Amino acid sequence: MLRWCGRCPQCSGWNTVVSAIEEDPPGGKPGGAGRLWRGGEPCVTERIASAEYASPIPLADVEAGQARPRSTGLGELDRVLSGGFVPGSVTLVGGEPGIGKSTLLLQALHAASTSGATSLLVSAEESAEQVRLRASRIGPLPRGLLVLAGNDAAAAAAAIAEERPSVAVVDSVQAVADPASPGTPGSVAQVRACADLLVRVAKSHGIPVVLVGHVTKDGALAGPRVLEHLVDTVLSVEGDRHHALRLVRALKHRFGPTGEIGLFQMGDAGLTEVADPYLYLLGDRQSGSPGSVIFPAIEGQRPLLVEVQALAALSSSSQPRRLTQGVDPARLALLVAVLERRASVDLRGMDVFTSTVGGIRLNEPAADLAVALALGSASKGVAVRDDTVAFGEVGLGGEVRQVPHAHRRLAEASRLGFRRALVPAAVDRAPAGISLVRVGTLAHAMSLARAGSLAG
Numbered sequence: 001m002l003r004w005c006g007r008c009p010q011c012s013g014w015n016t017v018v019s020a021i022e023e024d025p026p027g028g029k030p031g032g033a034g035r036l037w038r039g040g041e042p043c044v045t046e047r048i049a050s051a052e053y054a055s056p057i058p059l060a061d062v063e064a065g066q067a068r069p070r071s072t073g074l075g076e077l078d079r080v081l082s083g084g085f086v087p088g089s090v091t092l093v094g095g096e097p098g099i100g101k102s103t104l105l106l107q108a109l110h111a112a113s114t115s116g117a118t119s120l121l122v123s124a125e126e127s128a129e130q131v132r133l134r135a136s137r138i139g140p141l142p143r144g145l146l147v148l149a150g151n152d153a154a155a156a157a158a159a160i161a162e163e164r165p166s167v168a169v170v171d172s173v174q175a176v177a178d179p180a181s182p183g184t185p186g187s188v189a190q191v192r193a194c195a196d197l198l199v200r201v202a203k204s205h206g207i208p209v210v211l212v213g214h215v216t217k218d219g220a221l222a223g224p225r226v227l228e229h230l231v232d233t234v235l236s237v238e239g240d241r242h243h244a245l246r247l248v249r250a251l252k253h254r255f256g257p258t259g260e261i262g263l264f265q266m267g268d269a270g271l272t273e274v275a276d277p278y279l280y281l282l283g284d285r286q287s288g289s290p291g292s293v294i295f296p297a298i299e300g301q302r303p304l305l306v307e308v309q310a311l312a313a314l315s316s317s318s319q320p321r322r323l324t325q326g327v328d329p330a331r332l333a334l335l336v337a338v339l340e341r342r343a344s345v346d347l348r349g350m351d352v353f354t355s356t357v358g359g360i361r362l363n364e365p366a367a368d369l370a371v372a373l374a375l376g377s378a379s380k381g382v383a384v385r386d387d388t389v390a391f392g393e394v395g396l397g398g399e400v401r402q403v404p405h406a407h408r409r410l411a412e413a414s415r416l417g418f419r420r421a422l423v424p425a426a427v428d429r430a431p432a433g434i435s436l437v438r439v440g441t442l443a444h445a446m447s448l449a450r451a452g453s454l455a456g
């Protein structure tokens with residue numbers, strides 16, 4: 001019989017009984033008299049009293065050596081991971097289908113075993129032959145690069161424990177299954193159980209383990225959210241599949257700052273580190289076209305100039321579309337509303353499109369002014385001069401707010417030959433060669449654009 005129980009009849013403690021689902025004890029009938037807790041487990045007070053005493057030690061006495069990152073052999077990946085994979089850590093790598101997750105990790109394993117160490121790929125999505133074919137484009141294969149094709153997570157954990165590789169990759173966590181757990185591969189229970197097994201083997205043997213994870217249609221990591229809590233690091237591989245540029249970004253990192261990005265290009269030999277991202281980002285820019293504004297972004301420690309494009313076209317539908325690539329849809333909706341209400345830009349009845357060149361995703365509010373200006377410029381058909389950059393956060397009142405790293409953004413723009421910057425009013429100085437146009441409100445910025453003074 002179920003009833004509330006405030007006081008434990010055994011230890012007389014108050015609020016020490018926990019409610020739990022009762023399971024059939026082996027050979028016994030559930031729910032017998034006096035059975036208030038799971039399978040006869042003692043209550044919290046008793047459990048604490050009988051627990052083995054574990055002695056805490058001074059933090060200063062703990063050896064930090066084990067937790068130092070080891071280079072992956074790929075400089076741009078090391079940059080994102082603040083040095084490399086940490087022994088015993090678990091990293092989840094997500095990204096859209098075909099973006100290059102398997103390629104990137106195979107290259108990291110290849111780099112690890114080229115220096116004489118062992119590395120292990122557990123391939124649950126592709127056969128060993130398929131992996132071999134893919135690997136041949138990287139170069140000669142070292143003996144230390146091991147592959148285990150199969151989808152048994154327990155067997156994978158056992159292989160990691162046995163081989164003790166310098167790094168192990170499981171591709172993917174949705175494709176492996178734990179035979180002892182219910183559900184089909186990829187189900188919440190299975191993904192959780194498999195991740196649990198692999199986290200445990202990583203921690204107990206001090207081996208860095210990398211899990212490849214699928215993403216849903218809107219770009220979020222698929223599977224239970226708990227997966228992100230279980231792991232130490234979450235990386236995402238981003239980019240436009242039809243272009244060569246790939247970004248690797250840390251969304252969560254227990255061993256260093258997040259936000260740092262690594263830049264690669266996809267080519268015949270797999271992913272190579274990008275020496276000049278601007279070849280991709282600004283190389284094909286059309287001069288003098290309305291709706292194009294350059295935003296100096298800050299990705300981790302790295303400034304990166306990104307072209308924001310916008311287009312506004314008369315809609316044939318009663319519900320005009322608001323489509324965006326690389327700009328947060330909620331942010332776009334807000335900027336459209338602010339443009340209409342605060343800057344007299346009429347976008348009613350117009351389909352609105354915004355995108356960023358090179359598949360770069362803009363996460364900073366600092367991009368607001370550039371996005372809004374691109375939209376305003378597109379709807380009015382007036383171009384913003386090619387050598388102009390813009391940054392600043394836009395508030396609901398239409399005010400342009402100060403953002404961090406103004407001087408680093410301006411320095412990068414100046415280095416690449418830009419000569420003018422639309423900035424929040426509080427920006428005090430500019431590097432040589434750049435003239436500042438301080439704007440207090442979006443309406444001010446738009447009036448400059450309308451008057452043609454941003455075009456010339």
Ligand SMILES: Nc1ncnc2c1ncn2[C@@H]1O[C@H](COP(=O)(O)OP(=O)(O)OP(=O)(O)O)[C@@H](O)[C@H]1O
Binds near residue numbers: 133134
């Ligand atoms: N042997 C090869 N030669 C040339 N290009 C290749 C080769 N193998 C893969 N690619 C290219 O690399 C891209 C990335 O492939 P990869 O398998 O690494 O992506 P993925 O993120 O692991 O995808 P999935 O989620 O489907 O597993 C592919 O879309 C393909 O264009």
Ligand SMILES: [Mg+2]
Binds near residue numbers: 101102103
């Ligand atoms: Mg893959």
